[in-house]
Amino acid sequence: MDDIKQTITTLALEMGFDAVGFCRAETSDQAKADLREFNARGLYGTMDWMQTTEERRADPKVLWEGAKSIIVLGMNYGPDYDPMERLQDKDTGVISCYAQNRDYHDTVKKRLKRLAREMMARWPEDELKVFVDTAPVLEKPIAAQTPVGWQGKHSCIVSREFGSWLFLGEVYTTLDLEPDIPEKNHCGSCSSCLDICPTDAFIAEGQIDARRCISYLTIEYDGVIDPELALKMDNRIYGCDDCLAICPWTKFAKETTEKDFMPRDDFRQPDLGMLVEFDDPTFREFFRASPVKRIKRHRFIRNVLIAIVNGARVDLINPVKRLVEDEHEVISQTAKWCLMQLEDMLDKEAQSKI
Secondary structure, eight states: OHHHHHHHHHHHHHTTOOEEEEEESOOOHHHHHHHHHHHHTTTTTTOTHHHHTHHHHHOHHHHOTTOOEEEEEEEEOOOSSOGGGGGGOTTBOEEOGGGSSSOHHHHHHHHHHHHHHHHHHHOTTOOEEEEOSSSSOOHHHHHTTSTTOEEOTTSSEEBTTTBTOEEEEEEEESSOOOOOOOOOOOOTTOOHHHHHOTTOOEEETTEEOGGGOHHIIIIIOOSOOOHHHHTTSTTEEEOOOHHHHTOGGGGGOOOOOOGGGSOOHHHHSOBHHHHTTOOHHHHHHHTTTSGGGGGHHHHHHHHHHHHHHHTTOGGGHHHHHHHTTOSSHHHHHHHHHHHHHHHHHHHHHHHHTO
């Protein structure tokens, strides 16, 4: 079995994966309890699938009874810039590091399927299934059962080599492989990730209230965002990297060498004045093959309008006025709020000159 593990590891690294780990097809009692509490308290917001898939998510054997081992694969998407610096330019919108190019689901899944084909060719008696985030898999606690990394206080996986910049994928297999020794938790007394959260979304170490998380609000939430939270979102228009970027282990991270994850020039610092003018065809074409496309135009424009307020872009008041009449209620309602904020800014500016 050690030879099999070594062969799989070699294959995975040759295919472009950056981290490989092995564990039993099981999750800890603590992971199950944490998921139950998360769901019981309604911390998932509108992500109802967290509750409806709880049984399968909590136990790999419920998802697939035949699974004996799990191979955890990681791909580095480390940026070539400091995400925190992007927040300084209020004229532009900030897209999360992981969404700066192609949709990682596609890239990682292609590699997983390639690895699966190689495994089946070598061990034809083996059965396996591959997963990338879209199936009910408790992937972070599972990854923490391997040397790939530990689950930090921000709940994400932290690697000594790649910081928090790892995409995860899993191969469930009927091969009975010896589990690896898990990586130790190296967070110590550090609480940087908890302290930096703009919306105070962390309710305890490793526990997050998704309803206050900027990533959830800009990506998963489909309605009008509470102004109290909107005013804390700064110029983030898709996701948030603060708790990942501030982690001290990030200073050891390497820049990705995967071209699918390298930032597109037009994604690095897109001007809010350009983005707010997007109609649906323009939005879909601009974000073609990008994960941003899946939130659809109405959520995206909502996020851009909030960034316009937080950046005090009073020069964009005319396109904002036009969006008040937009056919989508989320856009029109957010535009009305945005317009009120900008007009108030202009009134205060005029008063200051008297």
